[in-house]
Amino acid sequence: xxxxxxxxxxxxxxxxxxxxxxxxxxxxxxxxxxxxxxxxxxxxxxxxxxxxxxxxxxxxxxxxxxxxxxxxxxxxxxxxxxxxxxxxxxxxxxxxxxxxxxxxxxxxxxxxxxxxxxxxxxxxxxxxxxxxxxxxxxxxxxxxxxxxxxxxxxxxxxxxxxxxxxxxxxxxxxxxxxxxxxxxxxxxxxxxxxxxxxxxxxxxxxxxxxxxxxxxxxxxxxxxxxxxxxxxxxxxxxxxxxxxxxxxxxxxxxxxxxxxxxxxxxxxxxxxxxxxxxxxxxxxxxxxxxxxxxxxxxxxxxxxxxxxxxxxxxxxxxxxxxxxxxxxxxxxxxxxxxxxxxxxxxxxxxxxxxxxxxxxxxxxxxxxxxxxxxxxxxxxxxxxxxxxxxxxxxxxxxxxxxxxxxxxxxxxxxxxxxxxxxxxxxxxxxxxxxxxxxxxxxxxxxxxxxxxxxxxxxxxxxxxxxxxxxxxxxxxxxxxxxxxxxxxxxxxxxxxxxxxxxxxxxxxxxxxxxxxxxxxxxxxxxxxxxxxxxxxxxxxxxxxxxxxxxxxxxxxxxxxxxxxxxxxxxxxxxxxxxxxxxxxxxxxxxxxxxxxxxxxxxxxxxxxxxxxxxxxxxxxxxxxxxxxxxxxxxxxxxxxxxxxxxxxxxxxxxxxxxxxxxxxxxxxxxxxxxxxxxxxxxxxxxxxxxxxxxxxxxxxxxxxxxxxxxxxxxxxxxxxxxxxxxxxxxxxxxxxxxxxxxxxxxxxxxxxxxxxxxxxxxxxxxxxxxxxxxxxxxxxxxxxxxxxxxxxxxxxxxxxxxxxxxxxxxxxxxxxxxxxxxxxxxxxxxxxxxxxxxxxxxxxxxxxxxxxxxxxxxxxxxxxxxxxxxxxxxxxxxxxxxxxxxxxxxxxxxxxxxxxxxxxxxxxxxxxxxxxxxxxxxxxxxxxxxxxxxxxxxxxxxxxxxxxxxxxxxxxxxxxxxxxxxxxxxxxxxxxxxxxxxxxxxxxxxxxxxx
Numbered sequence: 001x002x003x004x005x006x007x008x009x010x011x012x013x014x015x016x017x018x019x020x021x022x023x024x025x026x027x028x029x030x031x032x033x034x035x036x037x038x039x040x041x042x043x044x045x046x047x048x049x050x051x052x053x054x055x056x057x058x059x060x061x062x063x064x065x066x067x068x069x070x071x072x073x074x075x076x077x078x079x080x081x082x083x084x085x086x087x088x089x090x091x092x093x094x095x096x097x098x099x100x101x102x103x104x105x106x107x108x109x110x111x112x113x114x115x116x117x118x119x120x121x122x123x124x125x126x127x128x129x130x131x132x133x134x135x136x137x138x139x140x141x142x143x144x145x146x147x148x149x150x151x152x153x154x155x156x157x158x159x160x161x162x163x164x165x166x167x168x169x170x171x172x173x174x175x176x177x178x179x180x181x182x183x184x185x186x187x188x189x190x191x192x193x194x195x196x197x198x199x200x201x202x203x204x205x206x207x208x209x210x211x212x213x214x215x216x217x218x219x220x221x222x223x224x225x226x227x228x229x230x231x232x233x234x235x236x237x238x239x240x241x242x243x244x245x246x247x248x249x250x251x252x253x254x255x256x257x258x259x260x261x262x263x264x265x266x267x268x269x270x271x272x273x274x275x276x277x278x279x280x281x282x283x284x285x286x287x288x289x290x291x292x293x294x295x296x297x298x299x300x301x302x303x304x305x306x307x308x309x310x311x312x313x314x315x316x317x318x319x320x321x322x323x324x325x326x327x328x329x330x331x332x333x334x335x336x337x338x339x340x341x342x343x344x345x346x347x348x349x350x351x352x353x354x355x356x357x358x359x360x361x362x363x364x365x366x367x368x369x370x371x372x373x374x375x376x377x378x379x380x381x382x383x384x385x386x387x388x389x390x391x392x393x394x395x396x397x398x399x400x401x402x403x404x405x406x407x408x409x410x411x412x413x414x415x416x417x418x419x420x421x422x423x424x425x426x427x428x429x430x431x432x433x434x435x436x437x438x439x440x441x442x443x444x445x446x447x448x449x450x451x452x453x454x455x456x457x458x459x460x461x462x463x464x465x466x467x468x469x470x471x472x473x474x475x476x477x478x479x480x481x482x483x484x485x486x487x488x489x490x491x492x493x494x495x496x497x498x499x500x501x502x503x504x505x506x507x508x509x510x511x512x513x514x515x516x517x518x519x520x521x522x523x524x525x526x527x528x529x530x531x532x533x534x535x536x537x538x539x540x541x542x543x544x545x546x547x548x549x550x551x552x553x554x555x556x557x558x559x560x561x562x563x564x565x566x567x568x569x570x571x572x573x574x575x576x577x578x579x580x581x582x583x584x585x586x587x588x589x590x591x592x593x594x595x596x597x598x599x600x601x602x603x604x605x606x607x608x609x610x611x612x613x614x615x616x617x618x619x620x621x622x623x624x625x626x627x628x629x630x631x632x633x634x635x636x637x638x639x640x641x642x643x644x645x646x647x648x649x650x651x652x653x654x655x656x657x658x659x660x661x662x663x664x665x666x667x668x669x670x671x672x673x674x675x676x677x678x679x680x681x682x683x684x685x686x687x688x689x690x691x692x693x694x695x696x697x698x699x700x701x702x703x704x705x706x707x708x709x710x711x712x713x714x715x716x717x718x719x720x721x722x723x724x725x726x727x728x729x730x731x732x733x734x735x736x737x738x739x740x741x742x743x744x745x746x747x748x749x750x751x752x753x754x755x756x757x758x759x760x761x762x763x764x765x766x767x768x769x770x771x772x773x774x775x776x777x778x779x780x781x782x783x784x785x786x787x788x789x790x791x792x793x794x795x796x797x798x799x800x801x802x803x804x805x806x807x808x809x810x811x812x813x814x815x816x817x818x819x820x821x822x823x824x825x826x827x828x829x830x831x832x833x834x835x836x837x838x839x840x841x842x843x844x845x846x847x848x849x850x851x852x853x854x855x856x857x858x859x860x861x862x863x864x865x866x867x868x869x870x871x872x873x874x875x876x877x878x879x880x881x882x883x884x885x886x887x888x889x890x891x892x893x894x895x896x897x898x899x900x901x902x903x904x905x906x907x908x909x910x911x912x913x914x915x916x917x918x919x920x921x922x923x924x925x926x927x928x929x930x931x932x933x934x935x936x937x938x939x940x941x942x943x944x945x946x947x948x949x950x951x952x953x954x955x956x957x958x959x960x961x962x963x964x965x966x967x968x969x970x971x972x973x974x975x976x977x978x979x980x981x982x983x984x985x986x987x988x989x990x991x992x993x994x995x
Contacts, residue, residue: 026783028710029740029749032534037747039526041121043533044074047508048439048474050081050492052481053131053255054095054102060479061105062112065123067510068475069116072522075124077299077471078106080131081492082481083252084503089483093257097131098138098282110290126297126387129274129374131255133301134248135263137273138256138281142245143181146273148262150307151185153335153342154240157199158189161230168224169240173308173337176247178259185241186328187215189226192235193346204237206332208345213328214238239343241331243313248306265303266312266365268373275377283381292383297406300374302413303366303392309334310362310393318365323357323647330354330646352608353646359547360645363395363576371400379405387437391424396548399576401427408437409467409550411458412444412504418461418701418718419555419572423545425466426571429537429595431582435469438462442473446505447494448958449976452514452521452918452932457720457772459525464701464716468532470525475508480854486966487849488512488856488958495969502970511856513847513884513955514917520745520930521918527744531776532714535707539571540690541683542590542597544622546605546613546644548574557603557635558676565697566680567690567728569704571595578621585628588669598688599631601679612636615644616653619660623667631686632670633679634661693729693762700724700767709734711779717769724769730779732761738782739765741775746929751782753799754789757819773933789994792816794826798991809834809907809989816994828902828990835986837889837950840865842979844872846883847958849965858883871914871979873960882961885979887952891986895945901993905940909985913954914977922951940989950986954979 025033047068068076080097082090095101109125116123130136140147154169168187175182191210192199218224228236248262264270283291319327327334332343333354345351375386389408390400401407407428414420425436440462441455459470474492481490486499488511494503509515541563543556555561559570573590577583586592590600602622604610614622626632638661643653664670673682683689691704692713699719705712711731717724730739739752756764769775787804789797794806794814806816808828816824844861861878865887872878872885896904908928912935913919921928923942930937956978962970 025740025749025751026780029778029780032778033742033749036527036530036742036749038119039523039530041074041118042124043530044072044526045522045529046124046126046469046471047073047076048471049076049078050474050476051078051105052082052085052477052490053080053087053090053092053097054099054105055090055481056105056477057479058105058108060477061109064475064478065109065112065116069118069123070519071515072519072526073472074526075126075296076475077126077128077297078109079128079299079474080255081252083493084491084495085481085483087252087254090481092254096138096254096256097260098256098277103282103284103287107287107290110287110294113294114290122294124296125294126299127291129298129300130250131260132250132252134250134304135265135274135300136250136260137263137277138260139258140261140263140273142176142178142247142261146264146267146269148246148248148264148270148305148307149243149311149313150246151309151311151331151334152242152244154242156238157192158226158228158236158238160232160234161228163225163227164238165225166223168218168222169238171242175244177249178261179245179247182242182244184215184218185243186213186331187218187224187238187240188212188328188331189214189228189236189238190332191233192237194233197235203341204343206237206343206345208347208350211329239332243311246305246307262305264312265305265370266310266362267314268369271370271373274374275381279381288382295383297385297387298374298378298382300386300388302389302410305393309336312365315361315365319357319361322361322364323645325647325650327358330358334358349642349649350646352611353642353644353649357645357647359394360396362393363399366395367400367403371403375405389439391550394547394549396574396576397550398423398427398545398548398572398574401550402431402577402580404428404433406435406437406469407433408439408471410439410442411462412439412442412473413551415553416458417553417555418465419560420551420553421462421467422465423550423572425537426542426573426595427550427577429466429571430573430577430591431580432536432594434533436467437469437471438467439473440470441506443505445502445973447491447502447507448505448512448962448970449502449973450506450917451915451957452517455521456933460716460772460774461701461718463528463532463714463774464703464718466532466537466703468529470529472508473504473506478509478511478854484853487853489854495966499969502973512917512958513882514957516884516953516955517918517920520920521932523747524744527742527747528714528774528776531712531742531744532703532705534712535705535710537595538691538704538706539595539597540569540688541599541601542571542573542595544600544602545572545574547607548576549607552607554606557601558679559601563680564701565694565699567692567694568680569691569702571597573597573600575615575618578618578625583625585625585630588629588631590625590630599633599683599686600625601633601635603635603676612638612641613644614641614657614661616648616656616660618644619657619664623660623664626664626667626669629669631683631688632664632667633673633682633686634665634670635673635676635679638665691731695727695729698722698724698726699771700728700769709781713777713779715767715769715775715777717771717773720771723771724767727764727766729758730763730765732757732763732779734781735761736782737763737779738786739763740778740780742778743929744774744776745931751799752777753804754792754797756790770933773931788819790817790819804994805991806994807905807989807991809987822995824995826992826994828992830896831990832894832988834988835891836867837891837984837986838867840867840869840887840889842872842885842887844878844881844883844885846881847961868983869980871977871981873914873975873978879975880960880964882956882958882978884956885954887954887980889950889984890947891950892947893943893945898990903991905938905989905991906943907987907989908937908939908950909987910935910937910952910980911982911984912980914979914981916954916978917957918955920953922953924949952980
């Protein structure tokens, strides 16, 4: 037993100003703190749970649920994914996706999930809609109804007055596997513009007014005879258009026998094929009852559809109904080869407008024929929500996200561009979707090298734009899998390319050293997710995006680069969203029951080189909203404006749009910003300022949510290289408002005691964050009227039951100014000098391949080390060791004779753990919560007089061992640096009562 070196004191980070005294917190904050400290199951992160078809052992699966639950996760999404293993080895005929063994395994898992009760909540089970992705149905004919379709083309060139006689040109591209039928849709002749001659493979420019329909000239044997007009510059291109199935199968199959083919996402028949297969082949009474009871989500992955040109049998009819003209007149513009256009028209205005019309119709069909019917079936039949990634095509993905039960993004394809997540969450928030999900932690070539710090750096910024559900990528089945011959066993995405490349990370599970610490990461995400679901999201301004893409990487004019660094909190709105029920204006705010945008910014279309285009409907709608009091900022000159689609342009729509813009700019709540650099000035002229005012531009981003009399702020230093250290000014809606900090690493809740109240009642507060760290704050009514610290020359302050205190690690006289005007002087003396922990013992447990791919053997190494520490991977004979290093050091503290009201403490400084996966910190056997992006930890509450023991557990990834044990896949990767590095110090401080 250690004699306590000091009385119980609150845990503090260095430079913080917080208190842990629960009795000092208002009741509403105390109530929140209970669930925050121990987050409920439904707020915990999930795992993507990869199965090798139904070739799974039930006992192993049930054990995996226990493993995932005990690690702090709230559920798992069952997904049939095995890219590392050829599907043919996994018995797709008898054990494939949807087979009886697969169904039986799902039933067993659901029964276990139902009985897994944590504080009254069940373990959640989500199910992917089909094997791998995209959505597919076993036995669906690629030639038949409901399967994905495409248009492909054949061409032949005919000179001036020349004659073509022969078989109609066949498609250039090869048919997909299983595709037998190709049907002629149309046959046309187009005059080639002279600028495209000779035809050398570049995009061919056609005279858009020259089309001759020659379909009816084809005889019963599929032959054509046609003579080209004898006119000047009369080179003609005969284009044949064929419809056929794409033959696309879900990724990395086969998953089933009969073969699964991807459905038509633009037709009701395609969606019906999915629900019908589930109803007739998968859902027995027991499974249906369990799914209804569990109330999870049906999941659909991103729309990674493969086609030359997307088609659906009713497209021509739907297009004419919605756009008013024949899609066959623009077909050349829609043709693609490797996603690049093959033809364009001499009239570029027509080209862009027609393409806009096409994707507009495809967008609508995706929602009306796929998302909404599938969502309705899932709810009605299974009592499940639909969670989906609605992007991947050039569709108005934001419109789709706004109607989904749970819209989802992903860290992999979003590639760190935070506006990709922002567009997703903006759409969901507009229709009051409280959960915005993310497929998180997939890293290309990152298998077995992902660290906790890498996860935090990749995912923390997403919290600042409203993402509040992370589905970790992922957890692989841990049993024996045919074809898996290499340690550490089956991993869905590793290795790839026939075992020649590492594949995608990460393969989380008990076989990795970091799993020892996984609950620390899980509870951090759970607390973050709990906090970021409180209240309703609120924004300063909205940026209008003509196309509503998600995942494009294109941001908002001025806001993405400049405005966000000045405190402007923004979202995106797309055309369809402005037609939704919640798109009303109240007290100058758009969608007041949701995001409550204070202004709408309208600029040109960034996907058309900034062209000033708007639909007639949108000009009118924005005008209506402005007339209701919404502030609108129109950027740049709009004298040369076009209607959005060709259907409108051909009917004089551009003139009407121009007239509408003139009228819009004449409204009292509308201003024109001459350039992007004038946007902020114009917003302020309209009486709008950021909710949170920054005293200097920085990498700080925040997510703001409101619930009655409380404001929730999630702060993130969004740059990998740039931290945050400056004052911000928070709004105050009422007198006697206080700031409360919620710490996601410890679960503690504390009242901030050092801030200043401005003359207008707003709170000025210092934000200090290292790169990509987070902070959670609540503005709420305080308990009574308290005295707080405006400023102090000490390095920190806080509050305990006995009042305010300051903290310093240096001797001196410190002045503290209170909000009542009192200035108090405090003398702190005889603070011990920092202690360098010079001597260490490291006990290193190595994870190494066992006699089978699923077995790991453990070896132990002991080293006596001296400061400065060298990572174990740089020590002799330890370079290939992956495992857990436990570092132990001891130091002594002498009793201090301090004045009444002063108590000692200390900060432990850990300079670096290199590229190790994770770490834990113990002082005298007590675990200290450890932010994995932090270097300084308050250990005062655990210290005692005399000898004290420090234990630092460092867990590595498996990469360095795999570089040796599986050199073919991992040998070319760069070794990671594992272990403590540098000088670890104990820095004593004294905490002194103020007054």
